Amino acid sequence: MPSETVEEYLEAIFKLGSEGREVGLSRLADHLRVTPASVSEMVRRLEKENLIRYHGRGKGPGGESARGTGKGRAAAEGVGPRRGISLTPKGERLARTLIRRHRLSERFLTDMLGMDWETAHHEACRLEHALSPETEERLAELLGNPETCPHGHPIPDSRGRMPQGKLKKLSDCVEDERGCIDRVEEEEPQMLQYLASLGLLPEVEVEVKEVAPFNGPLLVRAGGAQYALGREVASKIWLREK
Numbered sequence: 001m002p003s004e005t006v007e008e009y010l011e012a013i014f015k016l017g018s019e020g021r022e023v024g025l026s027r028l029a030d031h032l033r034v035t036p037a038s039v040s041e042m043v044r045r046l047e048k049e050n051l052i053r054y055h056g057r058g059k060g061p062g063g064e065s066a067r068g069t070g071k072g073r074a075a076a077e078g079v080g081p082r083r084g085i086s087l088t089p090k091g092e093r094l095a096r097t098l099i100r101r102h103r104l105s106e107r108f109l110t111d112m113l114g115m116d117w118e119t120a121h122h123e124a125c126r127l128e129h130a131l132s133p134e135t136e137e138r139l140a141e142l143l144g145n146p147e148t149c150p151h152g153h154p155i156p157d158s159r160g161r162m163p164q165g166k167l168k169k170l171s172d173c174v175e176d177e178r179g180c181i182d183r184v185e186e187e188e189p190q191m192l193q194y195l196a197s198l199g200l201l202p203e204v205e206v207e208v209k210e211v212a213p214f215n216g217p218l219l220v221r222a223g224g225a226q227y228a229l230g231r232e233v234a235s236k237i238w239l240r241e242k
Contacts, residue, residue: 014095022084051091103149118192152183152202171234179239
């Protein structure tokens with residue numbers, strides 16, 4: 001059974017990779033708030049356990065083996081191997097299981113115990129490592145097999161399948177663009193508390209009124225009120241088209 005530290009790394013790699021950007025050592029270190037040296041050591045361990053692949057910038061095209069029996073996803077798509085850190089099928093299965101348990105726990109804590117969503121996220125970080133497969137499934141049944149966590153993120157089903165819609169960060173939107181909040185990133189409790197205080201929650205409709213130049217703030221309208229949001233805050237909010 002993987003240690004909690006290993007599980008945290010797999011979960012972080014999965015989440016960062018789902019954003020579509022390269023998962024490098026420094027980015028992973030920033031996300032986990034650990035030193036680059038610690039990340040390098042853990043990456044070597046995870047590679048040895050066949051949980052990740054690491055294709056560094058200094059390696060050639062043959063530095064990363066394809067998935068499956070000769071034709072990996074990259075080969076099938078006609079592109080070179082993905083740079084940075086990626087999960088192996090084994091690592092991805094473990095990551096999806098952990099994410100399912102985390103998001104089910106959040107649902108239980110908010111829906112059944114009435115916790116606010118930032119406290120629920122913090123507590124779910126502990127519970128996700130302790131749930132057995134049997135408890136996980138009973139919890140899902142008790143909650144009616146929910147499809148999303150309180151923050152709007154999809155919950156993998158019992159086979160690890162997770163729907164992926166076309167989303168866009170609020171920070172990437174232009175003036176007069178509209179959308180519905182699909183999810184918010186949940187890693188920073190203070191950020192969650194701030195967004196909740198503004199009513200910027202999943203399923204709320206948002207319209208971008210103005211975009212300041214030179215990477216300035218966005219003026220957005222939501223729920224009958226207008227807010228000026230900095231780019232960092234806006235980057236934590238993901239919209240789907242109405």
